Each structure stands twice: as C-alpha cells, then as structure tokens.
Amino acid sequence: MNLTLRQILARRPSARTMSAPRRLPRTIQLCIHCRHNPAGFWVSRSSSQTVRRPWCLSCCQNLDPGRYHVQPFAS
Numbered sequence: 001m002n003l004t005l006r007q008i009l010a011r012r013p014s015a016r017t018m019s020a021p022r023r024l025p026r027t028i029q030l031c032i033h034c035r036h037n038p039a040g041f042w043v044s045r046s047s048s049q050t051v052r053r054p055w056c057l058s059c060c061q062n063l064d065p066g067r068y069h070v071q072p073f074a075s
Contacts, residue, residue, distance in 0.1 A: 031056035042071045
C-alpha cells in the first residue's frame with residue numbers, strides 16, 4: 001500500500017493534542033532593599049500609613065523595631 005505524504009500526516013496525531021499542559025512559571029518576590037535575596041517579610045514604618053515593602057530576613061535584622069513594623073508573609 002503506497003501512501004502519500006499528505007495521507008501519512010493526516011494519520012499522525014497532532015503535536016497540540018499530545019503536549020502536556022504548560023505550567024506557569026513561579027515568581028519569587030525579591031527584597032526591595034538588597035534586590036538579591038528572596039523576600040519573606042513585609043516592612044512598614046510604625047508611625048505612618050506607608051505601603052508595606054517586601055524585605056528579606058538578613059536585611060530585616062538591622063531594622064529598629066521601634067521605628068518599623070515587620071510582619072512575615074504568611075500572616
């Protein structure tokens with residue numbers, strides 16, 4: 001049985017139906033202070049209503065607890 005190229009391609013399942021669903025890339029929020037480490041804490045000033053910013057643990061350790069409010073991401 002001699003098949004043409006068109007007939008062979010028609011019998012093959014398309015690549016779209018065989019591909020696995022793509023996963024969205026996971027984004028990691030970086031520390032606003034060092035811009036190198038992944039952030040894990042929200043930092044805002046205690047005396048004002050400024051927007052909270054993401055900071056990493058190593059940068060948070062040098063903050064004055066009386067001036068800044070530090071809150072972990074999970075809470």
